[in-house]
Amino acid sequence: MDSISKMQEAVAYLVEKDEVFQKLHQQYGNPFIPTRPEGFQTLCKLILEQQVSIESARACYVKIENALGDVAPKTIFQTSEETLRNCGVSRQKTIYLKALAEAILDKTLVLETLSQKHPDEVRKELIQIKGIGNWTIDVYLMFSLQSQDILPIGDIAVVNTIKELYGCEEKEAMIVLAENWKPYRSMATYFLWHHYLVKRNRQFIF
Secondary structure, X not given: OOHHHHXXXXXXXXXXXXXXXXXXXXXXXXXXXXXXXXXXHHHHHHHHHOOOOHHHHHHHHHHHHHHHOOOOHHHXXXXXXXXXXXXXXXXXXXXXXXXXXXXXXXXXXXXXXXXHXXXXXXXXXXXXXXXXXXXXXXXXXXXXOOOOOOOOOOOHHHHHHHHHHHOOOOXXXXXXXXXXXXXXXXXXXXXXXXXXXXXXXXXXXX
């Protein structure tokens, strides 16, 4: 099944299963579905995006590109903390970027094999890298590996939108609610993000 057919199947399932998604679909049509290439650079960007705006993280990444020329495991690993700090990278995120680079260089992590693995196995591998937590893994699974059944419960936009649309206050209740969206929780998340951004008159920057 091609990606368009998969998307249509997921949308049809959610619209039939849940009145909220039926209303969102009537209001917006199909949600925007972000994609990013697999690999080291995307994971670096996701690390930089932790707890800051995408815009400021992107500006930081551009400075790293300009300083290093090639953003690759070897260049990141060999670059001094001072150089990365001058690019706007915090001390903590410098540690995270270097931990990721080291894991790839010593082949503890082989990024090219992740697309062939179950999402649970991908999570088990990536969570071992210092600074890569569940939010980063969730986004990588969704955007880069096109995993269909991910709920990034650590994402503030997802949490706030579920609160708004369903009245759920606790994350545990949200996780239970999202059981109804299986096996298409990623598409449900795209609907939630779409609504969140449109309501706030914000652009889709992924």
